[in-house]
Amino acid sequence: MLGLRVLVGVLGLLSVAMAARIWADPGAAAAQMGLLVNGPLGQATLRADVAGLFAAIGGFSVFGAVKGDGRWLLAPLCLVVAALAGRLLTLVLAGFTPEQAPPILIEVLIALILGAGLRILKPSGATP
DSSP: OHHHHHHHHHHHHHHHHHHHHHHHOHHHHHHHTTOOOOHHHHHHHIIIIIHHHHHHHHHHHHHHHHHTOGGGGHHHHHHHHHHHHHHHHHHHHHOOOGGGHHHHHHHHHHHHHHHHHHHHOOOTTOOO
């Protein structure tokens, strides 16, 4: 159980780091994600919507890991699954390209980790 908490915590910290990276330099982050920044509105959208998603996933994941309470992982799991649904919709509507595979695999792995944490991590004194 400690290993799972550490894994969820590391995942959360990496998500928070990604949010911080986007907040600091949205243009560079956008280029690596295949996005174009169109002036201040584009920067604000990246910082609010994309970095906000990473920050929420990371914050809830870290909190759940620190508390050892999987209930905190439901929100980030839902967010990751929603992002994954968007990627799968793109596969259906636009077709597959090789650069789409890594983000999809990463999101599937993250969803599996968060799902395991949601199911396994229980606060001390909680009944199964």
